[in-house]
Amino acid sequence: MRGIRFGVGTWGLAIYAVLAFVLILTPIAYTIAFSFNDSIKTNIVWRGFTLEKWATVCVVENGAVCQAFGSSLLVGGAATLGATVLGTAVAIALVRYRFRFRGATSLLIFLPMATPEVVMGAGLAAQFLAAGVAKGLGTVILAHVLFCISFVVVTVRARVASLDPAIEEAGRDLYASPGQVWWRITFPLLLPGIVAAALLSFALSFDDYIITSFNRGPAVTFPVYVYTAAARGLPAEANVIATAVFVLAIVIVIASRLFAASREKRLAKA
Amino acid sequence: MAFGAFGAAPGAVEVDAAPQRRSPVALLLLLPGLAYLALFFVVPFVSLIITSLQMPDPLGFGEPGRYVNAFRWENYVEVVTTYWPHFLRSFGYALAATAIALLIGYPLAYFIGVKLRRFKMLQALLLVLVIAPFFISFLLRTFAWKQILSDNGPVVAVLQSLTILPDDARITGTPFAVIFGIAYNFIPFMTLPIYTSLERLDLRYVEAGGDLYASPASTFFRVTLPLSMPGVISGTLLTFIPAAGDYINASADFLGGPDTAMIGNVIEANFLRVQNYPVAASLSILLMATILLLVGLYVRRTGTKDLV
Numbered sequence: 272m273r274g275i276r277f278g279v280g281t282w283g284l285a286i287y288a289v290l291a292f293v294l295i296l297t298p299i300a301y302t303i304a305f306s307f308n309d310s311i312k313t314n315i316v317w318r319g320f321t322l323e324k325w326a327t328v329c330v331v332e333n334g335a336v337c338q339a340f341g342s343s344l345l346v347g348g349a350a351t352l353g354a355t356v357l358g359t360a361v362a363i364a365l366v367r368y369r370f371r372f373r374g375a376t377s378l379l380i381f382l383p384m385a386t387p388e389v390v391m392g393a394g395l396a397a398q399f400l401a402a403g404v405a406k407g408l409g410t411v412i413l414a415h416v417l418f419c420i421s422f423v424v425v426t427v428r429a430r431v432a433s434l435d436p437a438i439e440e441a442g443r444d445l446y447a448s449p450g451q452v453w454w455r456i457t458f459p460l461l462l463p464g465i466v467a468a469a470l471l472s473f474a475l476s477f478d479d480y481i482i483t484s485f486n487r488g489p490a491v492t493f494p495v496y497v498y499t500a501a502a503r504g505l506p507a508e509a510n511v512i513a514t515a516v517f518v519l520a521i522v523i524v525i526a527s528r529l530f531a532a533s534r535e536k537r538l539a540k541a
Numbered sequence: 542m543a544f545g546a547f548g549a550a551p552g553a554v555e556v557d558a559a560p561q562r563r564s565p566v567a568l569l570l571l572l573p574g575l576a577y578l579a580l581f582f583v584v585p586f587v588s589l590i591i592t593s594l595q596m597p598d599p600l601g602f603g604e605p606g607r608y609v610n611a612f613r614w615e616n617y618v619e620v621v622t623t624y625w626p627h628f629l630r631s632f633g634y635a636l637a638a639t640a641i642a643l644l645i646g647y648p649l650a651y652f653i654g655v656k657l658r659r660f661k662m663l664q665a666l667l668l669v670l671v672i673a674p675f676f677i678s679f680l681l682r683t684f685a686w687k688q689i690l691s692d693n694g695p696v697v698a699v700l701q702s703l704t705i706l707p708d709d710a711r712i713t714g715t716p717f718a719v720i721f722g723i724a725y726n727f728i729p730f731m732t733l734p735i736y737t738s739l740e741r742l743d744l745r746y747v748e749a750g751g752d753l754y755a756s757p758a759s760t761f762f763r764v765t766l767p768l769s770m771p772g773v774i775s776g777t778l779l780t781f782i783p784a785a786g787d788y789i790n791a792s793a794d795f796l797g798g799p800d801t802a803m804i805g806n807v808i809e810a811n812f813l814r815v816q817n818y819p820v821a822a823s824l825s826i827l828l829m830a831t832i833l834l835l836v837g838l839y840v841r842r843t844g845t846k847d848l849v
Contacts, residue, residue, distance in 0.1 A: 280757065281656055284648060284651070284652045284656060285652065285656075287648050287649075287652070288648065288649050288652040288653070288667075291645050291648070291649045291728075292667075292670055294645070294725070294728075295670065295671065295673065295674060295725075295728060296670065296673065297685075297689065298674075298677070298681075298682040298683075298685035298686050298689070298725075299673055299674065299677050299682065299685075301685040301688065301689060302677055302678075302681050302682060302685050305685075315688060315691075356573075357573050357574040357577055358574060360570040360571070360573060360574055361570065361571055361574035361575065363570055364566075364567045364570035364571045367562065367567070368562055368563065368564055368566070368567035368570075369562060369563050369567075370563065370567045370568070370571070376571065376575065379575060379578050379579075379582070379583070380578070382582070383578070383582055385778075385782055385832070385833070385836060386782075386829060387782060387783060387785060387786020387787075387805070387828060387829070387832065388783065388786055388787075389786040389787075389788060389804075389805040389808050389809065389825065389828070390589075390786060390808075390825045390826075390828055390829045391582075391585075393589060393808055393812050393821055393822065393825045394582075394585035394586055394588060394589040394825065395581065395585045396812060397585060397588045397589050397591075397592045397818065397822055398581075398584060398585035398588040398589075400592075400818070401588050401591070401592070413581060414581070416577065416581075417577070417578070417581045417582060420574060420577065420578060424574070474675060474676070478675075478678060478679050480679065480680055480789065481786075481787075481788070481789070481805075484809070484813065485809075485812065485813065493678070494678060494679070494680050497678060497680040497681060497684070498680055498789075498794070501680065501684055501794045501795065502794045505681075505684060509681065510681065513677055513678045513681045514677075516676065516677075516678075517673075517676045517677045520675075520676035521669065521673070521676060524669055524672075524676075525669065528665055528669075
């Protein structure tokens with residue numbers, strides 16, 4: 272292809288991109304570096320390298336950091352499960368079936384994504400207040416399922432749309448029960464989309480502060496811990512948790528890309 | 542119907558054929574999800590409207606958080622007259638941050654999606670780097686900027702020694718820091734949709750522009766940019782909407798100061814701290830209405846129909 276030339280413009284663009292990446296990665300590098308800082312109480316000035324904070328992560332402040340992290344994992348897991356099940360069902364129905372109120376359904380799925388978090392959080396909190404529901408981890412999970420559903424629907428729907436219904440037809444013609452068709456044909460074929468949706472849900476839930484803050488009551492998730500501690504000085508252990516999560520997430524993303532690439536190669540050969 | 546599986550040419554999957562089916566299964570699949578959205582999205586919205594019209598409980602003796610249902614529409618007049626500067630600030634900051642994110646995200650997406658098209662591995666690696674901020678806590682990366690831009694931090698020191706910044710000047714606590722923080726946090730949301738559009742861009746159109754003696758600039762503005770508009774529209778919406786409601790960057794504990802409060806800060810303070818629920822609720826309704834109005838106008842002007 273003749274279109275791509277490596278002229279002055281391209282080099283300019285490359286330099287611009289490098290600068291943009293420096294900007295993107297700076298606070299990440301900072302956060303990781305300060306998980307190794309030999310800090311006393313607050314973690315603002317660099318005082319030297321230590322691995323100690325990685326060992327004390329569940330000890331400092333009577334384990335407050337670790338407990339908050341545990342709550343976040345619990346909320347993320349529950350919210351992901353709920354949103355993925357509900358959202359996948361809606362996505363399949365949207366692509367496969369004809370029904371009335373289709374426009375209204377699409378709007379109902381789009382609106383939560385167009386609503387600022389502060390509005391959604393205040394709305395749910397007003398609702399819990401009016402209904403006299405005590406706020407806690409339960410209400411946080413209910414709220415997280417809500418904002419994850421739309422993203423699951425959008426992600427899984429694309430996968431359902433690319434699925435040939437004839438494959439399922441063939442299963443039915445070969446006398447497979449509806450359950451067998453679902454578990455042995457539809458579900459495995461949708462799995463990459465469902466996994467992507469679940470990972471997205473977990474990431475959204477794990478990092479949410481705004482909606483959580485309105486509906487948490489006394490519950491403390493990891494972002495809530497960080498927000499409250501930021502005012503008085505954040506311990507390095509918070510950076511330890513963030514760094515560990517970051518590394519794990521990057522590994523999962525790279526592994527899934529390699530897996531997808533090898534799968535494509537296999538399918539191309541077959 | 543089953544014969545279609547053998548009759549259809551490979552690759553010619555007729556996806557549109559399926560939605561013609563009507564079945565009670567559809568209802569079964571839709572009902573739980575839609576009921577959930579109705580119960581926890583639509584009903585809370587009604588709740589929010591009811592709360593926005595409440596008045597102080599006459600038997601509450603001025604205790605915080607005690608309100609009774611009423612039709613006190615004056616709440617709306619009062620919040621607009623009191624908080625209109627916060628509204629202007631929110632949308633001003635959000636607009637500026639969206640523009641900055643676009644100026645950073647578009648060239649980045651163009652570089653990865655068009656210039657590196659032949660280097661698939663590098664492309665995949667750089668995309669992971671673009672979304673890398675997603676994986677480190679939103680609050681911690683904003684907190685990191687606070688430290689980097691703080692009065693004793695490296696950026697202020699360098700700018701002061703170059704006498705670009707006066708000795709008593711600061712960065713954190715200013716509108717600049719808040720706008721920068723918001724723009725930074727939404728770069729991935731801006732870059733990814735634009736990348737998706739540009740990655741599919743057929744380069745032969747760009748070549749044709751050159752062949753017809755268009756300058757590179759005019760080829761860009763009349764061929765490349767229009768073809769990548771769907772990505773630009775979703776990127777700007779994905780940035781602008783959450784940016785207008787954000788209150789973390791503007792909070793005094795992060796990049797803001799007392800003069801940078803956005804509408805989200807006012808809603809948060811009224812709902813969670815002083816428990817003035819009607820004020821928080823009427824501000825939320827106004828924020829949502831303004832955003833829907835602006836998004837509606839924007840989408841109509843740019844002429845896209847499919848948002849989801």
